[in-house]
Amino acid sequence: MNDTLAALLDDLVVANRILAGLGIVDGFGHISVRHPDHPERFFLSRSLAPELVTRDDIMELDLGGSPVTPDTRKPYLERFIHGEIYRKRPDVISVVHSHAPSVVPFSNSSVRLRPICHMGSFLPNGASVFEIRERFGATDMLITNPAQGEALAEVLASDTVVLMRGHGFCSVGQTIPVAVFRAVYTQNNAELQSRTLALGGDVTYLSEDEATLSEATNRAVIDRPWGLWKKRFAPTA
Ligand code: MN
Numbered sequence: 001m002n003d004t005l006a007a008l009l010d011d012l013v014v015a016n017r018i019l020a021g022l023g024i025v026d027g028f029g030h031i032s033v034r035h036p037d038h039p040e041r042f043f044l045s046r047s048l049a050p051e052l053v054t055r056d057d058i059m060e061l062d063l064g065g066s067p068v069t070p071d072t073r074k075p076y077l078e079r080f081i082h083g084e085i086y087r088k089r090p091d092v093i094s095v096v097h098s099h100a101p102s103v104v105p106f107s108n109s110s111v112r113l114r115p116i117c118h119m120g121s122f123l124p125n126g127a128s129v130f131e132i133r134e135r136f137g138a139t140d141m142l143i144t145n146p147a148q149g150e151a152l153a154e155v156l157a158s159d160t161v162v163l164m165r166g167h168g169f170c171s172v173g174q175t176i177p178v179a180v181f182r183a184v185y186t187q188n189n190a191e192l193q194s195r196t197l198a199l200g201g202d203v204t205y206l207s208e209d210e211a212t213l214s215e216a217t218n219r220a221v222i223d224r225p226w227g228l229w230k231k232r233f234a235p236t237a
Helices: 003-021 079-088 132-136 146-156 176-199 208-220 223-233
Strands: 030-034 041-045 058-062 094-098 128-130 161-164 168-173
Touching: 003 030, 003 041, 003 058, 003 094, 003 176, 003 223, 030 079, 030 176, 041 079, 058 079, 079 094, 079 146, 079 168, 094 176, 128 146, 132 146, 146 161, 146 168, 168 176, 176 223
Parallel strands: 128 161
Antiparallel strands: 030 041, 030 094, 041 058, 094 168, 161 168
């Protein structure tokens, strides 16, 4: 394994710890990264709570969700989320899937998750909701096969975040830190939006222009929160 790949996998491990530490994932949820040299492959932990993930738990999967080399470890049931988003979105390098409680209500309500403050500027048009029932009828609500993953990726389209009705959401990014940032601030935006709606007055969201300008600013300082989170949550052993 070359140094670049080793550093990327270390970041993937840290990202698991960060998402757990910040309450974006708990026993469930996951983050993956696309293979830098083989775009038709990605790295994802074996089925394990993200807070416990180490480098030895990382599996290399193809976009169909099968291990690239013989591997008897149990993968996540919902690995098809990752493979099908990577298939549909060549620009995406990292995918987060989360059941964060502040976000789920926006997957059940007709109230659209929209950018309430500058930290949510990656949601210029708000987040669409994937309704699994539309094409798949009654299910266990999870993405457990490639067809369901593909349908989810279609609703994500060219956006940064997609909500999943009665389930959770996914965020994507061109790097691990960006995908993590978007997951963290999807939860933050949902929390703030719920509080704003609870006040009961008219609500003003960021305009598309404001979101675009703010997004450029935020992307330029991504190293600051990433450095902080890495320091706080990196495995010590
Ligand atoms: Mn899930």
